[in-house]
Amino acid sequence: MQGAARRGGRPYATILLMLPADHSDAPVTAANPFSSADVQAILRERGWLAAEPSIEQNAWCERAAAMLGGHAADRAALADLLGLVFQYDAHEIISRVENHVVLSRYAARDVLRHLALLLLEGGPLASDRFKEIVTALKEGMDLRGRELFHPIRLALAGRAGEGELDRVILLLDEAAGLSFAATVKSARERIVEFCSALD
Numbered sequence: 001m002q003g004a005a006r007r008g009g010r011p012y013a014t015i016l017l018m019l020p021a022d023h024s025d026a027p028v029t030a031a032n033p034f035s036s037a038d039v040q041a042i043l044r045e046r047g048w049l050a051a052e053p054s055i056e057q058n059a060w061c062e063r064a065a066a067m068l069g070g071h072a073a074d075r076a077a078l079a080d081l082l083g084l085v086f087q088y089d090a091h092e093i094i095s096r097v098e099n100h101v102v103l104s105r106y107a108a109r110d111v112l113r114h115l116a117l118l119l120l121e122g123g124p125l126a127s128d129r130f131k132e133i134v135t136a137l138k139e140g141m142d143l144r145g146r147e148l149f150h151p152i153r154l155a156l157a158g159r160a161g162e163g164e165l166d167r168v169i170l171l172l173d174e175a176a177g178l179s180f181a182a183t184v185k186s187a188r189e190r191i192v193e194f195c196s197a198l199d
Helices: 012-017 036-045 055-071 075-086 090-095 097-104 108-121 127-141 145-157 164-176 187-198
Strands: none
Touching: 036 055, 036 075, 055 075, 055 164, 075 164, 090 097, 090 187, 097 108, 097 145, 108 127, 108 145, 108 187, 127 145, 127 164, 145 164, 145 187, 164 187
């Protein structure tokens, strides 16, 4: 049990506690079959990692494997989640029909406006900061479940969906500060681009 309870050198329970509570769509987490080496291999195949990873990039890959691996049914699914970190185009995201449904729901644009204000006034989006933002939105707007989380996930991860997208969001700002072969847009850059594309 001890070995299974650790992922990437960090207690697995700690990783789960880093995420904001959203019980509306919290799936049961499967065992994690992926490692930092799997993440690095995917990044190289996609052209997102050009050379041997730095110490910081290696640490990020370990964290990505720990946070996303248990939510990926196979290697292709893991690559898909990693793609959300390295590829972001707000105009393309907004142009998809399924995303129009999310944006047309009650208070979706209000959530995005408040999210933008909170992201722009604070520091990097780490776990504690994300929790603060979600709590502020819940309390200030009296929203829960998909009405709150789907617009957040759409704007920051590029897809409205389940809780694994919150994990993608938590990987953004750290990746944006590292010299990957592809530029990673931070949470702040994404919300500005998304709101601009909406206008």
